[in-house]
Amino acid sequence: MGRALMTEEIVVEAVGLTKEFRKFRSRPGLAGAFADLFARRYQVVRAVDRVDLVVRRGEMVGYLGPNGAGKSTTIRLLAGILVPTSGLLRVNGMVPWRERERFARTIGVVFGQRSQLWYDLAVRESFRLLQRIYRVPEEDFRRQYGFLAEALDLDPLLEVPVRHLSLGQRMRCELAAALLHDPPLLFLDEPTIGLDVVAKRRIRAFLRELNRRRGVTVLLTTHDLGDIEALCERAVILDRGRVIFDGPLAELRSGPGGSLEEVVHAIYQGQLQHGGGERGAASGLR
């Protein structure tokens, strides 16, 4: 196999990816507030800390970690929303933030906690607007919409203003909105948050179909281990910005405790030693 083909298969490649935020620290009291006027004190917070990550075409990777571990920040770096402080990053063969406008055509992004639809417009008009923004030719748009409408049962929702959609209905539309331009790579940041069992299952089934039949590479963050079990063969666990586990889901399941939840809980609590960390390529439990 040629080298060119090998690298072509790599969709996401991050080496030492780091993002630091500067946080303003106010001093207490009136005198403190006055002092803040002249000399602000900042605290540097490292949200993502030297993360190495490789995702290959067709993979479905679950990105786990306790609240504040840096999952969402990583997704935002990979999607070109944030500019890394240091490290190397290539996604779909591009540096996301540097070639952001071109790069944006090759990815789909869904934020469970944020809508990308136009609140005042009907769903149909939001889709039309996205078609023009992404310059999707009419024929391609029809084909892709046909696939999405069938898989997500969108037709009954088309004339409804976005503000009148239930959360489950809205998430189906959000997924469609992220995929209308048929991107080969999809980022999902907590796509099932707040959804009931029926809506969750439907979205999982759709994502599986999208991955298996369309070959779309998916990277998703979630707190719902059910999502991971239903969808992913590989999990990456992040804690305080660092990758503390990266390997097959089966390996996590077979850890002490028996169930995925027990093992993940133990890792979050720091009760399990794990590979990776300073040694770079992270894998395996000890």
Add this chain to the structure above:
Amino acid sequence: MLHPAYVELARSRFLTLLAYRENFWTGIAVYIVYIGAYHFLWQAIYEGREALGGLTPAQMTSYLAVAWMARAFYFNHLDREIAAEIRDGRVAIELIRPYNYLAAKLAAALGEGVFRLVFFALPGMAVACALFPVRLPPAQVWPAFFLALFLSYWVNALVNVLTGLAAFFLLDNSGLMHARRVLVDLFSGLYLPLSFYPAWAREVLGFLPFQAIAYLPNLAFAGGLRGGALARALAVQALWIGVLALAAAALWRVAHRRLAVQGG
């Protein structure tokens, strides 16, 4: 470069506002009250004098009427929109789209401007002409006036963009945004033509972008700018658009690096 995405953004803003067009009728009423109040105030100040600051009473009334109605066109809340999107993280959604963030904001605001022109400024001007002795300029002035008005939209919008982007660098830029509104109205010549300011102030204001927002197009309308002076005024506007656009692009580049989307 007329990218279809930007045209579409302008169009959708126009259509969204169309659903709320009743909101603008009260705006017309309020602006007419302003024009009336300043008209009668200036009548008292003129006290039968032929001209003040180079303007006759009729020119002054025309200046006031067009100043307020021009404001109805170029005014927008771009600064508040941008600052709010940065603060609550909605900017993340804008950054996953294949367009330039600032260009998209400006395009939507232009859609709003066209809406305001059609449903606010033009009917408002008709009402003002019916109520007050407004003298419409001769036909040959109109093209230059509309060109100047179009340029004033961009100067004002870019000032707003810069004020909004300050949200990246200040803990709270609401004071700055409020100051921007007062300063633009005062220094752009909305309340009174800049020719009434003392010489030193005129000197200073000549180096600021605000005059390019209102004073220059309004003076053209009132018949106070002809020939070479008109060309010079348009050149000054174009120059400010260039300078402010470069500043906005540079500020955005720095801001994107510092962006910290909260939550999630």
